[in-house]
Amino acid sequence: MQNQHIGEWLVGTLLDFKLSHSEVLELRELLPQLKNDEIAYVRNQAFLLARDQVVLGGDSAVATLIWLEKIVKNIDSHRVAGTASLNSAHFSPGDDCRRKLLDLCVSARSSLDISVFTISDNRLSDAIMAAHRRGVSVRIITDDEKIHDAGSDVEALIAAGLNVRTDSSSAHMHHKFALVDRHTLVNGSFNWTRSASDYNQENILVTNEPLLVAAYLEEFDGLWLEFESD
Numbered sequence: 604m605q606n607q608h609i610g611e612w613l614v615g616t617l618l619d620f621k622l623s624h625s626e627v628l629e630l631r632e633l634l635p636q637l638k639n640d641e642i643a644y645v646r647n648q649a650f651l652l653a654r655d656q657v658v659l660g661g662d663s664a665v666a667t668l669i670w671l672e673k674i675v676k677n678i679d680s681h682r683v684a685g686t687a688s689l690n691s692a693h694f695s696p697g698d699d700c701r702r703k704l705l706d707l708c709v710s711a712r713s714s715l716d717i718s719v720f721t722i723s724d725n726r727l728s729d730a731i732m733a734a735h736r737r738g739v740s741v742r743i744i745t746d747d748e749k750i751h752d753a754g755s756d757v758e759a760l761i762a763a764g765l766n767v768r769t770d771s772s773s774a775h776m777h778h779k780f781a782l783v784d785r786h787t788l789v790n791g792s793f794n795w796t797r798s799a800s801d802y803n804q805e806n807i808l809v810t811n812e813p814l815l816v817a818a819y820l821e822e823f824d825g826l827w828l829e830f831e832s833d
Contacts, residue, residue: 620666622673631709634681689811718778721749722795728756746776768830
């Protein structure tokens with residue numbers, strides 16, 4: 604991306620003196636596409652924009668510093684994610700599991716295969732939708748009964764053109780795993796819901812161990828064929 608476009612994006616996010624959730628997702632999608640010098644430009648330009656607003660003072664000064672803090676934290680998180688091991692454990696309540704899932708959705712480049720009981724956290728749904736919009740092949744397997752629950756985002760994902768299949772049986776499709784680019788596995792008790800992050804004792808394990816990834820790929824592909832509509 605041209606530095607001019609990056610600068611214009613930063614200016615646009617600062618117009619209301621806050622970095623919204625959707626803008627955070629945009630930044631997380633943008634960073635993996637940038638070279639090191641472009642990431643450095645984002646950081647430097649953010650500091651320059653913030654300095655100009657802080658010098659002016661007034662009510663916007665504090666809001667601008669919070670905006671800058673969010674920009675820098677996301678850049679630092681991206682750099683750490685690029686060097687850290689893919690084998691990690693995450694727990695809730697709290698934002699640990701959801702944050703990792705968001706980062707993995709943003710990192711997807713070719714495919715995102717999700718097999719979960721239900722999806723009702725809008726932040727995760729937004730990340731899935733964003734992956735679909737940038738050309739990632741997204742496949743979702745979920746429980747047929749949970750689609751119609753209040754707050755479920757699955758029907759909206761279907762309406763947006765994502766590939767979704769269900770078990771269509773009296774039993775539950777109770778899996779909670781995902782595969783990113785067919786080489787990273789996420790598995791655990793964590794449902795993709797707000798309550799799983801905010802209240803429940805949940806966990807996810809992230810690994811790129813080949814034997815485990817292969818086993819879950821076989822399970823997903825088998826279910827995808829099994830639940831194909833007639």
